Amino acid sequence: MKPIHIRKLAAIIDVKGRALFSKNFIIMPIFSLGFTFLMQIIYERASGGMAGMNAYALAMGMLMNVSMMGFYCTAAALAEEKEKNTLRTLMTSSVNGLEFFLGSLIPVVLMSEVVNILCVFITHVSMTPAQWGAYIAVTTTASVIAAVVGMILGIFSKNQVTASTITTPVVLVFMMIPMFTGFSETLQKISMFFFTGIAFDAIANISSGLPAVDIKGIAVLTAEMVLSVFLFLVLYRRNGFER
Amino acid sequence: MHEDYISISHISKKYDKDLVLKDVNAVLHKGEILGFLGPSGAGKTTTIKILTGQLMPTSGEAKVLGIDCCRIDERIYEQIGIVSDSSGVYERMSVYDNLKYFARLLNVPLKNIDPLLKRIGLYEHKKKPAAKLSRGQTQRLILARALLHKPKVLFLDEPTSGLDPSTALEIHRILKELKDDGMAIFLTTHNMEEATKLCDHVALLNEGVIVEYGTPEEICLKYNRIKKYRVQLTDGSRHVLLHGADTTGRITSWMNEDRIETLHTCEPTLETVFLEVTGRELQ
Numbered sequence: 385m386k387p388i389h390i391r392k393l394a395a396i397i398d399v400k401g402r403a404l405f406s407k408n409f410i411i412m413p414i415f416s417l418g419f420t421f422l423m424q425i426i427y428e429r430a431s432g433g434m435a436g437m438n439a440y441a442l443a444m445g446m447l448m449n450v451s452m453m454g455f456y457c458t459a460a461a462l463a464e465e466k467e468k469n470t471l472r473t474l475m476t477s478s479v480n481g482l483e484f485f486l487g488s489l490i491p492v493v494l495m496s497e498v499v500n501i502l503c504v505f506i507t508h509v510s511m512t513p514a515q516w517g518a519y520i521a522v523t524t525t526a527s528v529i530a531a532v533v534g535m536i537l538g539i540f541s542k543n544q545v546t547a548s549t550i551t552t553p554v555v556l557v558f559m560m561i562p563m564f565t566g567f568s569e570t571l572q573k574i575s576m577f578f579f580t581g582i583a584f585d586a587i588a589n590i591s592s593g594l595p596a597v598d599i600k601g602i603a604v605l606t607a608e609m610v611l612s613v614f615l616f617l618v619l620y621r622r623n624g625f626e627r
Numbered sequence: 628m629h630e631d632y633i634s635i636s637h638i639s640k641k642y643d644k645d646l647v648l649k650d651v652n653a654v655l656h657k658g659e660i661l662g663f664l665g666p667s668g669a670g671k672t673t674t675i676k677i678l679t680g681q682l683m684p685t686s687g688e689a690k691v692l693g694i695d696c697c698r699i700d701e702r703i704y705e706q707i708g709i710v711s712d713s714s715g716v717y718e719r720m721s722v723y724d725n726l727k728y729f730a731r732l733l734n735v736p737l738k739n740i741d742p743l744l745k746r747i748g749l750y751e752h753k754k755k756p757a758a759k760l761s762r763g764q765t766q767r768l769i770l771a772r773a774l775l776h777k778p779k780v781l782f783l784d785e786p787t788s789g790l791d792p793s794t795a796l797e798i799h800r801i802l803k804e805l806k807d808d809g810m811a812i813f814l815t816t817h818n819m820e821e822a823t824k825l826c827d828h829v830a831l832l833n834e835g836v837i838v839e840y841g842t843p844e845e846i847c848l849k850y851n852r853i854k855k856y857r858v859q860l861t862d863g864s865r866h867v868l869l870h871g872a873d874t875t876g877r878i879t880s881w882m883n884e885d886r887i888e889t890l891h892t893c894e895p896t897l898e899t900v901f902l903e904v905t906g907r908e909l910q
Binding site: 386391392394395396398399403406468469470471472473474475476477478479480 | 679681700701702704705709713714715716717718719720728729731732733734772
Protein backbone atom coordinates (compact mmCIF):
# COMPACT_ATOMS: atom_id res chain seq x y z
CA MET A 385 0.00 0.00 0.00
CA LYS A 386 1.32 3.39 -0.96
CA PRO A 387 2.03 5.91 1.81
CA ILE A 388 -0.20 8.92 2.29
CA HIS A 389 1.53 12.28 2.66
CA ILE A 390 -0.58 14.52 4.87
CA ARG A 391 0.86 17.62 3.13
CA LYS A 392 -0.35 16.42 -0.27
CA LEU A 393 -3.66 15.20 1.08
CA ALA A 394 -4.28 18.57 2.75
CA ALA A 395 -3.49 20.40 -0.51
CA ILE A 396 -5.88 18.22 -2.50
CA ILE A 397 -8.64 18.53 0.11
CA ASP A 398 -8.17 22.31 0.10
CA VAL A 399 -8.49 22.60 -3.69
CA LYS A 400 -11.28 20.05 -4.00
CA GLY A 401 -13.13 21.66 -1.12
CA ARG A 402 -12.96 25.07 -2.76
CA ALA A 403 -14.13 23.54 -6.04
CA LEU A 404 -17.30 22.39 -4.28
CA PHE A 405 -18.20 26.05 -3.79
CA SER A 406 -18.00 26.72 -7.53
CA LYS A 407 -21.22 27.22 -9.44
CA ASN A 408 -21.01 23.73 -10.94
CA PHE A 409 -21.30 22.03 -7.57
CA ILE A 410 -22.70 24.44 -4.97
CA ILE A 411 -26.12 24.06 -6.56
CA MET A 412 -26.33 20.51 -5.15
CA PRO A 413 -26.25 21.32 -1.40
CA ILE A 414 -28.36 24.44 -1.96
CA PHE A 415 -30.90 22.37 -3.83
CA SER A 416 -30.94 19.74 -1.07
CA LEU A 417 -31.45 22.36 1.63
CA GLY A 418 -34.16 24.07 -0.42
CA PHE A 419 -35.87 20.74 -1.10
CA THR A 420 -35.81 19.88 2.62
CA PHE A 421 -37.23 23.28 3.52
CA LEU A 422 -39.99 22.86 0.93
CA MET A 423 -40.82 19.32 2.09
CA GLN A 424 -40.94 20.49 5.69
CA ILE A 425 -43.46 23.23 4.84
CA ILE A 426 -45.60 20.93 2.68
CA TYR A 427 -45.73 18.05 5.20
CA GLU A 428 -46.25 20.36 8.17
CA ARG A 429 -49.24 21.96 6.45
CA ALA A 430 -50.60 18.67 5.15
CA SER A 431 -50.30 16.87 8.49
CA GLY A 432 -51.17 19.73 10.82
CA GLY A 433 -47.76 19.63 12.48
CA MET A 434 -47.35 15.90 13.25
CA ALA A 435 -43.81 15.19 14.53
CA GLY A 436 -43.42 12.10 12.33
CA MET A 437 -43.97 14.15 9.20
CA ASN A 438 -41.02 16.41 10.06
CA ALA A 439 -38.86 13.29 10.23
CA TYR A 440 -40.22 12.23 6.85
CA ALA A 441 -39.24 15.62 5.38
CA LEU A 442 -35.78 15.19 6.94
CA ALA A 443 -35.45 11.72 5.41
CA MET A 444 -36.40 13.07 1.98
CA GLY A 445 -33.88 15.90 2.26
CA MET A 446 -31.15 13.57 3.51
CA LEU A 447 -31.81 11.17 0.61
CA MET A 448 -31.66 13.98 -1.91
CA ASN A 449 -28.45 15.30 -0.39
CA VAL A 450 -26.62 11.98 -0.08
CA SER A 451 -27.55 11.01 -3.63
CA MET A 452 -26.81 14.33 -5.32
CA MET A 453 -23.67 15.19 -3.37
CA GLY A 454 -22.29 11.69 -3.07
CA PHE A 455 -22.94 10.31 -6.52
CA TYR A 456 -22.98 13.37 -8.70
CA CYS A 457 -20.40 15.72 -7.15
CA THR A 458 -17.73 13.02 -6.87
CA ALA A 459 -18.30 11.64 -10.36
CA ALA A 460 -18.50 15.09 -11.97
CA ALA A 461 -15.41 16.37 -10.11
CA LEU A 462 -13.36 13.38 -11.32
CA ALA A 463 -14.75 13.79 -14.84
CA GLU A 464 -13.86 17.49 -14.79
CA GLU A 465 -10.27 16.66 -13.82
CA LYS A 466 -10.09 14.36 -16.84
CA GLU A 467 -11.81 16.80 -19.16
CA LYS A 468 -9.42 19.62 -18.25
CA ASN A 469 -6.37 17.32 -18.29
CA THR A 470 -5.53 18.19 -14.70
CA LEU A 471 -5.84 14.59 -13.49
CA ARG A 472 -2.90 13.46 -15.65
CA THR A 473 -0.97 16.51 -14.44
CA LEU A 474 -1.67 15.65 -10.80
CA MET A 475 -0.71 12.02 -11.27
CA THR A 476 2.60 13.09 -12.79
CA SER A 477 3.22 15.52 -9.92
CA SER A 478 3.94 12.91 -7.26
CA VAL A 479 0.33 12.42 -6.14
CA ASN A 480 -0.58 8.76 -5.75
CA GLY A 481 -3.98 7.21 -6.38
CA LEU A 482 -4.86 6.82 -2.71
CA GLU A 483 -4.07 10.47 -1.94
CA PHE A 484 -6.23 11.59 -4.85
CA PHE A 485 -9.03 9.21 -3.83
CA LEU A 486 -9.11 10.42 -0.22
CA GLY A 487 -8.56 14.06 -1.20
CA SER A 488 -11.57 13.85 -3.51
CA LEU A 489 -13.77 11.93 -1.10
CA ILE A 490 -13.25 13.80 2.17
CA PRO A 491 -14.54 17.26 1.12
CA VAL A 492 -17.66 15.74 -0.48
CA VAL A 493 -18.45 13.66 2.60
CA LEU A 494 -17.80 16.61 4.92
CA MET A 495 -20.02 18.95 2.93
CA SER A 496 -22.68 16.28 2.62
CA GLU A 497 -22.64 15.77 6.37
CA VAL A 498 -22.86 19.49 7.10
CA VAL A 499 -25.95 19.63 4.87
CA ASN A 500 -27.41 16.56 6.60
CA ILE A 501 -27.01 18.31 9.95
CA LEU A 502 -28.51 21.55 8.63
CA CYS A 503 -31.48 19.54 7.36
CA VAL A 504 -32.21 18.46 10.94
CA PHE A 505 -32.47 22.09 12.02
CA ILE A 506 -34.60 23.01 9.00
CA THR A 507 -37.08 20.26 9.76
CA HIS A 508 -37.11 20.94 13.56
CA VAL A 509 -36.57 17.25 14.33
CA SER A 510 -35.42 16.99 17.94
CA MET A 511 -32.86 14.34 18.87
CA THR A 512 -31.09 13.23 22.01
CA PRO A 513 -27.27 13.24 21.91
CA ALA A 514 -27.33 9.47 21.33
CA GLN A 515 -29.76 9.89 18.45
CA TRP A 516 -27.55 12.64 17.02
CA GLY A 517 -24.64 10.23 17.18
CA ALA A 518 -26.60 7.51 15.41
CA TYR A 519 -27.91 9.95 12.80
CA ILE A 520 -24.44 11.28 12.03
CA ALA A 521 -22.95 7.79 11.92
CA VAL A 522 -25.59 6.42 9.55
CA THR A 523 -25.69 9.43 7.21
CA THR A 524 -21.88 9.67 7.12
CA THR A 525 -21.66 6.00 6.19
CA ALA A 526 -24.27 6.53 3.47
CA SER A 527 -22.39 9.59 2.17
CA VAL A 528 -19.11 7.66 2.04
CA ILE A 529 -20.69 4.76 0.13
CA ALA A 530 -22.37 7.19 -2.30
CA ALA A 531 -19.08 9.05 -2.81
CA VAL A 532 -17.15 5.83 -3.50
CA VAL A 533 -19.83 4.77 -6.00
CA GLY A 534 -19.53 8.29 -7.46
CA MET A 535 -15.79 7.71 -7.92
CA ILE A 536 -16.54 4.44 -9.71
CA LEU A 537 -18.95 6.26 -12.01
CA GLY A 538 -16.29 8.95 -12.49
CA ILE A 539 -13.83 6.33 -13.76
CA PHE A 540 -16.22 5.63 -16.63
CA SER A 541 -16.96 9.31 -17.34
CA LYS A 542 -14.83 11.08 -19.91
CA ASN A 543 -16.32 14.49 -19.19
CA GLN A 544 -18.95 16.19 -17.05
CA VAL A 545 -21.73 15.56 -19.54
CA THR A 546 -21.03 11.83 -19.51
CA ALA A 547 -20.79 11.93 -15.71
CA SER A 548 -24.21 13.53 -15.56
CA THR A 549 -25.68 10.96 -17.96
CA ILE A 550 -24.20 8.01 -16.10
CA THR A 551 -25.05 9.18 -12.59
CA THR A 552 -28.67 10.19 -13.26
CA PRO A 553 -30.13 6.64 -13.36
CA VAL A 554 -28.04 5.63 -10.34
CA VAL A 555 -29.25 8.67 -8.39
CA LEU A 556 -32.84 7.94 -9.35
CA VAL A 557 -32.68 4.29 -8.30
CA PHE A 558 -30.96 4.93 -4.96
CA MET A 559 -33.13 7.96 -4.16
CA MET A 560 -36.55 7.05 -5.52
CA ILE A 561 -36.86 3.48 -4.27
CA PRO A 562 -36.51 4.39 -0.56
CA MET A 563 -38.71 7.47 -1.12
CA PHE A 564 -41.61 5.40 -2.47
CA THR A 565 -41.44 2.45 -0.09
CA GLY A 566 -44.77 3.57 1.40
CA PHE A 567 -46.51 2.83 -1.90
CA SER A 568 -45.26 -0.66 -2.60
CA GLU A 569 -44.28 -3.65 -0.53
CA THR A 570 -41.85 -4.74 -3.27
CA LEU A 571 -40.08 -1.40 -3.14
CA GLN A 572 -39.99 -1.73 0.66
CA LYS A 573 -38.23 -5.10 0.32
CA ILE A 574 -35.75 -3.79 -2.25
CA SER A 575 -35.08 -0.66 -0.22
CA MET A 576 -33.98 -2.74 2.76
CA PHE A 577 -30.92 -3.75 0.73
CA PHE A 578 -29.94 -0.21 -0.26
CA PHE A 579 -27.71 1.91 1.97
CA THR A 580 -29.98 4.84 1.16
CA GLY A 581 -32.97 2.76 2.28
CA ILE A 582 -31.26 1.92 5.59
CA ALA A 583 -30.46 5.63 6.17
CA PHE A 584 -34.03 6.60 5.22
CA ASP A 585 -35.50 4.09 7.69
CA ALA A 586 -33.02 5.14 10.36
CA ILE A 587 -34.57 8.60 10.50
CA ALA A 588 -38.07 7.13 10.94
CA ASN A 589 -36.71 4.88 13.70
CA ILE A 590 -35.01 7.80 15.45
CA SER A 591 -38.24 9.78 15.28
CA SER A 592 -40.15 6.85 16.83
CA GLY A 593 -37.58 6.46 19.61
CA LEU A 594 -36.31 3.14 18.23
CA PRO A 595 -32.66 2.21 17.63
CA ALA A 596 -31.61 3.89 14.37
CA VAL A 597 -30.33 0.74 12.71
CA ASP A 598 -30.73 -2.94 13.56
CA ILE A 599 -28.14 -5.66 13.01
CA LYS A 600 -29.42 -6.33 9.51
CA GLY A 601 -29.11 -2.65 8.63
CA ILE A 602 -25.56 -2.53 9.99
CA ALA A 603 -24.75 -5.64 7.93
CA VAL A 604 -26.15 -4.04 4.76
CA LEU A 605 -24.23 -0.79 5.34
CA THR A 606 -21.01 -2.66 6.07
CA ALA A 607 -21.42 -4.98 3.09
CA GLU A 608 -22.15 -2.13 0.69
CA MET A 609 -19.22 -0.10 2.02
CA VAL A 610 -16.85 -3.05 1.56
CA LEU A 611 -18.33 -3.92 -1.83
CA SER A 612 -18.08 -0.36 -3.17
CA VAL A 613 -14.47 0.04 -2.02
CA PHE A 614 -13.58 -3.40 -3.42
CA LEU A 615 -15.23 -2.60 -6.74
CA PHE A 616 -13.45 0.73 -6.87
CA LEU A 617 -10.08 -0.89 -6.19
CA VAL A 618 -10.63 -3.55 -8.88
CA LEU A 619 -11.62 -0.92 -11.46
CA TYR A 620 -8.85 1.47 -10.41
CA ARG A 621 -6.21 -1.24 -10.72
CA ARG A 622 -7.51 -2.17 -14.15
CA ASN A 623 -8.06 1.31 -15.54
CA GLY A 624 -6.54 3.85 -13.19
CA PHE A 625 -8.80 6.87 -12.89
CA GLU A 626 -9.02 7.01 -16.68
CA ARG A 627 -10.74 4.16 -18.37
CA MET B 628 32.26 12.83 -18.35
CA HIS B 629 28.59 13.88 -18.39
CA GLU B 630 26.07 12.05 -16.24
CA ASP B 631 23.46 10.00 -18.12
CA TYR B 632 20.10 11.40 -17.06
CA ILE B 633 18.16 9.36 -19.59
CA SER B 634 19.23 6.16 -21.29
CA ILE B 635 16.99 4.40 -23.76
CA SER B 636 18.09 0.95 -24.83
CA HIS B 637 16.32 -1.07 -27.53
CA ILE B 638 12.84 0.15 -26.56
CA SER B 639 9.90 -1.17 -28.56
CA LYS B 640 6.21 -0.59 -27.99
CA LYS B 641 3.28 -2.45 -29.46
CA TYR B 642 -0.38 -1.39 -29.31
CA ASP B 643 -2.35 -4.51 -30.18
CA LYS B 644 -0.75 -5.46 -33.49
CA ASP B 645 0.78 -2.06 -34.28
CA LEU B 646 4.45 -1.66 -33.51
CA VAL B 647 4.70 2.08 -32.78
CA LEU B 648 8.28 2.11 -31.49
CA LYS B 649 10.97 -0.17 -32.87
CA ASP B 650 14.32 -0.65 -31.20
CA VAL B 651 14.79 2.95 -30.11
CA ASN B 652 18.10 3.92 -28.51
CA ALA B 653 19.18 7.31 -27.17
CA VAL B 654 21.04 8.99 -24.34
CA LEU B 655 20.54 12.36 -22.67
CA HIS B 656 23.23 13.87 -20.47
CA LYS B 657 23.06 16.57 -17.83
CA GLY B 658 22.87 20.05 -19.35
CA GLU B 659 21.88 18.83 -22.80
CA ILE B 660 18.80 19.02 -24.97
CA LEU B 661 17.83 15.90 -26.89
CA GLY B 662 15.23 16.36 -29.60
CA PHE B 663 12.96 13.66 -30.97
CA LEU B 664 11.97 15.00 -34.34
CA GLY B 665 9.24 13.50 -36.44
CA PRO B 666 5.79 13.95 -37.92
CA SER B 667 2.57 13.21 -36.04
CA GLY B 668 2.27 9.53 -35.22
CA ALA B 669 6.02 8.93 -35.37
CA GLY B 670 6.14 7.72 -31.75
CA LYS B 671 7.43 10.87 -30.01
CA THR B 672 4.69 11.11 -27.38
CA THR B 673 4.78 7.35 -26.81
CA THR B 674 8.50 7.67 -26.02
CA ILE B 675 7.80 10.42 -23.46
CA LYS B 676 5.00 8.38 -21.91
CA ILE B 677 7.31 5.38 -21.54
CA LEU B 678 10.08 7.51 -20.04
CA THR B 679 7.71 9.10 -17.54
CA GLY B 680 6.17 5.81 -16.45
CA GLN B 681 2.78 6.43 -18.05
CA LEU B 682 3.22 3.52 -20.46
CA MET B 683 5.13 0.26 -20.25
CA PRO B 684 7.47 -0.64 -23.12
CA THR B 685 6.82 -3.95 -24.82
CA SER B 686 10.56 -4.68 -24.77
CA GLY B 687 13.84 -2.95 -24.04
CA GLU B 688 14.97 -0.85 -21.12
CA ALA B 689 14.74 2.84 -20.36
CA LYS B 690 16.13 4.62 -17.34
CA VAL B 691 15.49 8.12 -16.07
CA LEU B 692 17.91 9.34 -13.41
CA GLY B 693 19.04 5.74 -13.02
CA ILE B 694 15.54 4.43 -12.32
CA ASP B 695 14.04 1.81 -14.61
CA CYS B 696 10.93 3.31 -16.21
CA CYS B 697 8.97 0.12 -15.53
CA ARG B 698 9.55 0.63 -11.80
CA ILE B 699 8.78 4.33 -11.65
CA ASP B 700 6.57 5.46 -8.82
CA GLU B 701 5.35 8.93 -7.88
CA ARG B 702 8.68 9.84 -6.19
CA ILE B 703 10.35 10.21 -9.58
CA TYR B 704 7.92 13.07 -10.35
CA GLU B 705 9.65 15.13 -7.67
CA GLN B 706 12.75 15.12 -9.90
CA ILE B 707 11.26 15.48 -13.35
CA GLY B 708 8.95 18.01 -14.97
CA ILE B 709 6.52 17.25 -17.78
CA VAL B 710 4.95 19.61 -20.30
CA SER B 711 2.68 17.84 -22.76
CA ASP B 712 -0.46 18.46 -24.74
CA SER B 713 -2.29 16.54 -22.03
CA SER B 714 -1.07 18.92 -19.31
CA GLY B 715 -3.89 20.99 -17.89
CA VAL B 716 -4.42 23.94 -15.59
CA TYR B 717 -7.12 24.62 -13.02
CA GLU B 718 -9.10 27.19 -14.93
CA ARG B 719 -11.09 28.55 -11.98
CA MET B 720 -7.91 29.18 -10.01
CA SER B 721 -5.56 32.11 -10.53
CA VAL B 722 -2.11 31.70 -12.04
CA TYR B 723 -0.58 32.06 -8.56
CA ASP B 724 -3.00 29.60 -6.96
CA ASN B 725 -2.29 27.02 -9.65
CA LEU B 726 1.40 27.18 -8.81
CA LYS B 727 0.70 27.35 -5.08
CA TYR B 728 -1.26 24.07 -5.30
CA PHE B 729 1.60 22.26 -7.01
CA ALA B 730 4.15 23.91 -4.71
CA ARG B 731 2.30 22.36 -1.77
CA LEU B 732 2.15 18.98 -3.48
CA LEU B 733 5.84 19.06 -4.37
CA ASN B 734 6.98 20.58 -1.06
CA VAL B 735 8.35 23.73 -2.71
CA PRO B 736 8.58 26.93 -0.61
CA LEU B 737 5.88 29.40 -1.68
CA LYS B 738 8.51 32.17 -1.86
CA ASN B 739 9.88 30.48 -5.00
CA ILE B 740 6.68 31.19 -6.96
CA ASP B 741 7.11 34.92 -7.60
CA PRO B 742 10.68 34.68 -8.96
CA LEU B 743 9.55 31.86 -11.24
CA LEU B 744 6.59 33.90 -12.48
CA LYS B 745 8.95 36.78 -13.23
CA ARG B 746 11.35 34.50 -15.09
CA ILE B 747 8.57 33.00 -17.15
CA GLY B 748 6.95 36.37 -17.84
CA LEU B 749 3.65 35.80 -16.04
CA TYR B 750 4.17 37.91 -12.92
CA GLU B 751 1.82 40.64 -14.17
CA HIS B 752 -0.89 38.02 -14.64
CA LYS B 753 -0.47 36.21 -11.32
CA LYS B 754 -3.95 37.11 -10.07
CA LYS B 755 -5.68 36.35 -13.35
CA PRO B 756 -7.85 33.20 -13.48
CA ALA B 757 -6.16 30.61 -15.67
CA ALA B 758 -9.30 30.46 -17.83
CA LYS B 759 -8.61 34.01 -18.99
CA LEU B 760 -5.04 33.37 -20.15
CA SER B 761 -4.13 33.28 -23.82
CA ARG B 762 -2.84 30.00 -25.28
CA GLY B 763 0.74 31.23 -25.06
CA GLN B 764 0.29 32.34 -21.44
CA THR B 765 -1.32 29.01 -20.55
CA GLN B 766 1.62 27.18 -22.08
CA ARG B 767 3.96 29.34 -20.00
CA LEU B 768 1.95 28.53 -16.88
CA ILE B 769 2.25 24.81 -17.66
CA LEU B 770 5.98 25.29 -18.15
CA ALA B 771 6.22 27.22 -14.87
CA ARG B 772 4.42 24.42 -13.07
CA ALA B 773 6.82 21.88 -14.55
CA LEU B 774 9.81 23.99 -13.40
CA LEU B 775 8.47 24.79 -9.92
CA HIS B 776 10.42 22.05 -8.14
CA LYS B 777 13.62 22.65 -10.17
CA PRO B 778 13.56 19.22 -11.83
CA LYS B 779 16.72 17.56 -13.07
CA VAL B 780 15.01 16.41 -16.26
CA LEU B 781 12.35 18.27 -18.19
CA PHE B 782 10.14 16.52 -20.73
CA LEU B 783 8.60 18.78 -23.35
CA ASP B 784 6.11 17.38 -25.82
CA GLU B 785 5.69 19.88 -28.68
CA PRO B 786 6.02 22.85 -26.31
CA THR B 787 5.62 25.54 -28.95
CA SER B 788 3.05 23.85 -31.15
CA GLY B 789 0.36 26.33 -32.15
CA LEU B 790 2.04 29.27 -30.43
CA ASP B 791 2.79 32.62 -32.07
CA PRO B 792 6.45 33.17 -33.07
CA SER B 793 7.21 35.67 -30.29
CA THR B 794 5.92 33.35 -27.54
CA ALA B 795 7.80 30.44 -29.13
CA LEU B 796 11.01 32.52 -29.13
CA GLU B 797 10.44 33.43 -25.50
CA ILE B 798 10.07 29.73 -24.62
CA HIS B 799 13.24 28.94 -26.58
CA ARG B 800 15.10 31.58 -24.56
CA ILE B 801 13.90 30.03 -21.30
CA LEU B 802 14.88 26.54 -22.44
CA LYS B 803 18.39 27.70 -23.31
CA GLU B 804 18.72 29.26 -19.85
CA LEU B 805 17.54 26.03 -18.22
CA LYS B 806 20.03 24.04 -20.23
CA ASP B 807 22.81 26.38 -19.15
CA ASP B 808 21.68 25.84 -15.55
CA GLY B 809 22.40 22.11 -16.01
CA MET B 810 18.90 20.82 -16.66
CA ALA B 811 18.56 17.91 -19.10
CA ILE B 812 15.72 18.50 -21.56
CA PHE B 813 13.96 15.87 -23.62
CA LEU B 814 12.10 17.67 -26.38
CA THR B 815 9.76 16.34 -29.01
CA THR B 816 8.89 18.52 -31.95
CA HIS B 817 8.06 18.47 -35.62
CA ASN B 818 9.58 21.92 -36.01
CA MET B 819 13.02 21.42 -37.55
CA GLU B 820 14.09 25.01 -36.94
CA GLU B 821 13.35 24.60 -33.25
CA ALA B 822 15.32 21.36 -33.13
CA THR B 823 18.28 22.81 -35.01
CA LYS B 824 18.37 25.88 -32.79
CA LEU B 825 17.93 24.20 -29.42
CA CYS B 826 19.09 20.61 -29.52
CA ASP B 827 22.53 19.20 -28.83
CA HIS B 828 21.43 15.89 -30.33
CA VAL B 829 18.42 14.97 -32.40
CA ALA B 830 16.81 11.68 -33.30
CA LEU B 831 14.82 11.69 -36.52
CA LEU B 832 11.90 9.41 -35.84
CA ASN B 833 9.76 7.90 -38.57
CA GLU B 834 7.05 5.32 -37.96
CA GLY B 835 8.63 4.38 -34.65
CA VAL B 836 12.15 3.96 -36.00
CA ILE B 837 15.10 6.31 -35.43
CA VAL B 838 16.35 6.90 -38.96
CA GLU B 839 19.13 9.32 -38.00
CA TYR B 840 20.76 10.25 -34.70
CA GLY B 841 23.44 12.83 -33.94
CA THR B 842 24.02 16.54 -33.61
CA PRO B 843 21.98 18.63 -36.07
CA GLU B 844 25.23 19.74 -37.75
CA GLU B 845 26.54 16.18 -38.11
CA ILE B 846 23.30 14.98 -39.65
CA CYS B 847 23.09 17.89 -42.09
CA LEU B 848 26.72 17.55 -43.14
CA LYS B 849 26.34 13.80 -43.60
CA TYR B 850 23.74 14.44 -46.29
CA ASN B 851 25.62 17.35 -47.85
CA ARG B 852 26.72 15.18 -50.77
CA ILE B 853 26.34 17.72 -53.55
CA LYS B 854 28.03 20.86 -52.28
CA LYS B 855 26.45 24.03 -53.62
CA TYR B 856 26.77 27.77 -53.08
CA ARG B 857 24.04 30.37 -53.42
CA VAL B 858 25.30 33.80 -54.48
CA GLN B 859 23.45 37.07 -54.89
CA LEU B 860 25.35 39.78 -56.72
CA THR B 861 25.09 43.54 -56.29
CA ASP B 862 23.26 43.78 -59.63
CA GLY B 863 20.48 41.60 -58.18
CA SER B 864 21.26 38.45 -60.11
CA ARG B 865 21.22 35.14 -58.23
CA HIS B 866 23.36 32.08 -58.92
CA VAL B 867 23.49 28.55 -57.53
CA LEU B 868 26.91 27.07 -58.21
CA LEU B 869 28.13 23.49 -57.76
CA HIS B 870 31.36 23.06 -55.82
CA GLY B 871 34.39 22.84 -58.10
CA ALA B 872 37.42 24.64 -59.49
CA ASP B 873 35.29 26.75 -61.86
CA THR B 874 33.03 27.90 -59.04
CA THR B 875 36.00 28.82 -56.86
CA GLY B 876 37.39 30.89 -59.69
CA ARG B 877 34.09 32.67 -60.36
CA ILE B 878 33.46 33.46 -56.69
CA THR B 879 37.04 34.70 -56.24
CA SER B 880 36.69 36.93 -59.28
CA TRP B 881 33.32 38.36 -58.06
CA MET B 882 34.88 39.01 -54.66
CA ASN B 883 37.82 40.81 -56.19
CA GLU B 884 35.38 42.95 -58.18
CA ASP B 885 33.36 43.55 -54.97
CA ARG B 886 30.18 42.34 -56.69
CA ILE B 887 28.95 39.86 -54.04
CA GLU B 888 25.93 40.95 -51.98
CA THR B 889 25.40 37.59 -50.20
CA LEU B 890 27.12 34.21 -50.28
CA HIS B 891 25.73 31.02 -48.68
CA THR B 892 26.60 27.35 -48.59
CA CYS B 893 23.60 25.15 -49.38
CA GLU B 894 23.89 22.23 -46.96
CA PRO B 895 20.60 20.42 -46.34
CA THR B 896 18.34 21.24 -43.38
CA LEU B 897 16.99 18.60 -41.02
CA GLU B 898 13.74 18.84 -42.93
CA THR B 899 15.34 18.01 -46.26
CA VAL B 900 17.34 15.22 -44.64
CA PHE B 901 14.14 13.80 -43.19
CA LEU B 902 12.47 14.02 -46.58
CA GLU B 903 15.42 12.31 -48.24
CA VAL B 904 15.60 9.52 -45.68
CA THR B 905 11.89 8.80 -45.30
CA GLY B 906 10.21 10.32 -48.32
CA ARG B 907 7.85 12.10 -45.90
CA GLU B 908 7.36 15.72 -44.94
CA LEU B 909 7.88 16.60 -41.27
CA GLN B 910 4.90 18.91 -40.90
